[in-house]
Amino acid sequence: MATDREAQEMTGTMARFTALLAKRLPDDVLTQLGRLRKVEDGPLPRIVYDTMFKNLELAAELDRPCCQDTGALQFFVRAGARFPLLGRLRSILTEAVREATRTAPLRHNAVETFEERNTGTNTGTNLPWIDWEIVSDDATAEIDVYMAGGGCTLPGSAKVLMPGEGYEGVVQFVFDVVTSYGVNACPPLLVGVGISTSVETAALLSKRAIQRRIGTHHPNPKAAELERLLEDGLNALGLGPQGLSGKASVMGVHVESTARHPSVIGVGVSTGCWAHRRGTIRFDGSLRHQVLTHHGVTL
Amino acid sequence: MSKVLKTPISDAGVEQLTAGDIVFLDGSLVTCRDVGHRRLVERGMELPVDLRGGAILHAGPIVADRGGGRFEMVSVGPTTSMRMEKFEKDFIARTGVKLIVGKGGMGPETVEGCRRHKAIHAIFPGGCAVVAARQVEEIERVEWRDLGMPEALWVSRVSRFGPLIVSIDAKGNNLVDSNKALFNARKAAIVEEISRQVRFIR
Ligand code: SF4
Numbered sequence: 001m002a003t004d005r006e007a008q009e010m011t012g013t014m015a016r017f018t019a020l021l022a023k024r025l026p027d028d029v030l031t032q033l034g035r036l037r038k039v040e041d042g043p044l045p046r047i048v049y050d051t052m053f054k055n056l057e058l059a060a061e062l063d064r065p066c067c068q069d070t071g072a073l074q075f076f077v078r079a080g081a082r083f084p085l086l087g088r089l090r091s092i093l094t095e096a097v098r099e100a101t102r103t104a105p106l107r108h109n110a111v112e113t114f115e116e117r118n119t120g121t122n123t124g125t126n127l128p129w130i131d132w133e134i135v136s137d138d139a140t141a142e143i144d145v146y147m148a149g150g151g152c153t154l155p156g157s158a159k160v161l162m163p164g165e166g167y168e169g170v171v172q173f174v175f176d177v178v179t180s181y182g183v184n185a186c187p188p189l190l191v192g193v194g195i196s197t198s199v200e201t202a203a204l205l206s207k208r209a210i211q212r213r214i215g216t217h218h219p220n221p222k223a224a225e226l227e228r229l230l231e232d233g234l235n236a237l238g239l240g241p242q243g244l245s246g247k248a249s250v251m252g253v254h255v256e257s258t259a260r261h262p263s264v265i266g267v268g269v270s271t272g273c274w275a276h277r278r279g280t281i282r283f284d285g286s287l288r289h290q291v292l293t294h295h296g297v298t299l
Numbered sequence: 300m301s302k303v304l305k306t307p308i309s310d311a312g313v314e315q316l317t318a319g320d321i322v323f324l325d326g327s328l329v330t331c332r333d334v335g336h337r338r339l340v341e342r343g344m345e346l347p348v349d350l351r352g353g354a355i356l357h358a359g360p361i362v363a364d365r366g367g368g369r370f371e372m373v374s375v376g377p378t379t380s381m382r383m384e385k386f387e388k389d390f391i392a393r394t395g396v397k398l399i400v401g402k403g404g405m406g407p408e409t410v411e412g413c414r415r416h417k418a419i420h421a422i423f424p425g426g427c428a429v430v431a432a433r434q435v436e437e438i439e440r441v442e443w444r445d446l447g448m449p450e451a452l453w454v455s456r457v458s459r460f461g462p463l464i465v466s467i468d469a470k471g472n473n474l475v476d477s478n479k480a481l482f483n484a485r486k487a488a489i490v491e492e493i494s495r496q497v498r499f500i501r
Contacts, residue, residue, distance in 0.1 A: 047321055047462045048424045055427040068361060068376040068428040107361065151379065151402075151425065168494035175490050179482050183475075184379060184403040186425040226497055233489045237482045242424050243403070244464060245478045275426040 002084035006287050007092055010085055013289055014096035014281075016299040018073065018145055019104035021277045022065040025056065026293040028214040029190075029276045032251045036188050036241075045246035052241065052274060067275045070106040071147030073097045073128035076211050080138035084287065089141075090130060097121070097128050109150075131204065139285030142292075144211040144278060152189070152273035155181035158203040161265040170195060170267045171230065174253075177269045178234055183243035186273035190214065191234065191253045194268035197260040202268030209254035210272045211280070213293070218255050227253050241274065251276070303459070307352025308397035310417040316465050318472035322421065323461035324354055324398065327439075327454065331355040332378060334450040335443065336386035339393060347442040348452055350394035356423075357383055357401030358431075359449025362438065372435040372455065376428030377402035380420065387420075388412030404466050404475025414471050421463035422475075434460045 025033075037049040059066035075093050079086055100106055101122045110124045111117065122128075157177050161169040174193055182189055194205025217224040230253040240246020251274070260266065272278070279293040291297045304312055306326030316322065329348050338344045360375035380401030383390075387405060390396065391412040399409075399418065402425040413419055423431060435455045442452040466474040 043321065044319065044464060048464075051424045051427050051430055051462060055424075055430045058429040058433060062429060064374060064429050064432075066429060067426040068359075068374040069426075163500060166500045167497035168490075171493045171497060172490055175486050179479070179486055183479060183482070184381070186402075222497075222499055229493045229496060233493050236489050237485050239482060242422065242464075243475070243478065244422070245481065273426060 002088070002287065007085055007088050010283070010287060011092045011095045011099065013299050014093060014143075014145075015099035015103065017279060017281055017291065018096055018100035019106075020294065020297065020299070021145055021147060021279045022070045022100075022104050022106055023059050023063060024294060025066070025275065025277065026279055027295050028293070029251065032214050033188070033274060036248050036251065039247045040240065042240070042246060044244045045240045048241040048244060065104060065106065067149065068107060069149040069151065070104070070109065071149040071277065072109050073122060074131070074146045074148055074207075075128055076131045076144035076146070076208060077141060078133045078135045078143075079141040080136040081134055082137060082139040082285070083141040083283070084139060084285065086141070093128055093130060094123050097123050131208070140283060142280060142282045144280050146211060147277040149273060149275070152185045152271050155185050155271045156203070156206075156269065158194075158199040158206070158266065158268035160199060161267060163263060163265060165265065167226065170265065173267050174230055174269055175234070178239075178249070178271070179237065182271055183239060185271050186275065187239045187241060187243050187249055188251045188274055189249065190251045190272035190276050191230070192270040192272070193230070193253065193255045194266075195255065195257040195260070196266045196268075197258070197264055198266045199268065201258060202266035203270070204268070205256035205258065206268035206270040209256040210270055210276070211278055212254045214252045216254075218257070220257070223255050223257060227255050301462070304398060306354055308354065309352065313397055313417045313419055313469050316419055316468055317470070318465050318468045318474040320465045321461070322463045322465065323459045324463060325458055325460070326354070326456065328354045328356050328400070328457045328460060329455070330358050330360055330375070330451070330453045332357050332359055332450060333382055334446050335452055336383050336390055338443070340386040340389045346394055346452075348454055350396040353394075353396050354398035354400065355396055357399070360432075360453060362448055362453060370438040370441065370453075372432045372438060372453075374428040375431045375435065377423045377425060377431070379403050380405050384409055391416045391418050400463055404473060410467050410471060410473050413467050413469050417469045419465055419469060420467040421465050423461065423463055431460070434458060
């Protein structure tokens with residue numbers, strides 16, 4: 001049994017991790033942005049990349065959130081059934097968001113639906129959003145933290161296709177989403193694609209997909225090939241940074257899938273912007289933590 | 300060899316620019332977004348700031364109140380300009396504003412307003428809020444504070460504010476629109492090529 005003290009400690013750790021995320025991009029995103037920056041040779045893309053990197057430097061130096069939109073907070077939990085704080089995790093994560101909102105500080109981005117009132121704490125009914133997966137019987141937990149900004153969340157879309165439309169329909173859907181709202185979502189984008197039965201499963205998978213580290217691939221070779229084809233194809237559109245046109249469009253394309261009903265193909269698309277603020281932290285059974293996405297961090 | 304605009308901006312200053320140019324701004328910059336536009340255009344209220352030859356920024360900043368009427372710009376990233384499309388043409392006509400800064404492009408009404416009244420729309424790179432905040436030398440005053448921090452009109456003095464990428468010039472060009480047309484023109488062939496390789500259902 002975990003003690004109150006341990007719960008408090010985990011709250012503090014999660015609050016500090018959340019605040020850090022607003023100010024520093026994860027290693028894989030930084031590496032990929034650095035790579036894409038080198039590919040661009042036009043004056044517009046270059047000055048935009050220079051400004052982006054300058055902004056990240058200044059954010060670190062002044063200890064400020066790198067983008068003013070620090071998003072709505074979402075957590076993706078993959079826990080063992082015996083994780084000591086499993087039953088208290090919702091209150092721990094909610095409290096951590098309140099704390100990070102004060103300390104970072106984060107912009108107030110939680111509006112109670114129907115009341116249309118900003119809570120001022122980034123928390124509210126079922127916010128932060130928590131996605132739960134019980135993945136084993138052990139005592140560890142891995143948590144992705146994601147800041148869903150307005151601009152990069154807007155392109156999100158899901159739809160159920162008829163089997164006759166096939167994977168070709170999936171490809172068309174992804175391209176339509178990216179060439180419409182994607183252009184305004186601060187490219188280069190990280191594109192998540194979910195393929196499943198219905199809208200909600202496909203949409204959820206697409207969001208989980210952009211939590212994955214850039215450079216990882218779907219275990220199925222055909223799906224991995226689809227990822228590659230979509231990535232190359234979207235890059236060939238040449239959105240460039242901020243959609244101002246250039247040599248590349250995306251930081252990556254990640255596909256997640258489930259088995260599905262044979263009469264339908266559910267497809268979901270989620271996009272992350274260049275300021276893709278997400279991070280992963282792992283807790284072991286003794287509640288010792290390890291940050292997996294940002295090197296050299298002590299919380 | 301980047302150009303610098305200085306407020307008050309003249310018609311000639313605007314006319315020398317073409318969509319795709321990179322400029323920086325010296326002088327006065329006023330934040331104005333949804334409700335500011337709505338008040339002027341829909342409710343017919345007088346703007347408490349003289350914008351003739353001036354510049355506005357579509358943004359809802361984070362401002363620190365330092366007390367005694369002194370403020371500091373903490374973070375001021377541009378917001379999506381398209382939300383103001385409904386109002387911008389009238390806004391330009393009524394205020395005489397010469398430079399509109401925001402994120403993403405704007406539509407045909409703004410293009411028309413810019414052409415007729417000699418104004419431009421420019422893009423500040425999204426997500427670069429700290430860079431922008433550091434280019435604000437001083438917040439000189441604030442108007443319409445009753446609208447709350449994001450919607451109030453923050454009148455700032457800026458130095459080398461940018462990069463600003465001209466997206467709509469006074470000649471009727473719209474950079475974002477032509478980019479979108481280009482992306483869409485490329486799309487069909489790419490989709491077809493990929494589709495040939497993903498016929499997994501047989
Ligand atoms: S899309 Fe991302 S980088 Fe752009 S303004 Fe929104 S949160 Fe910031």
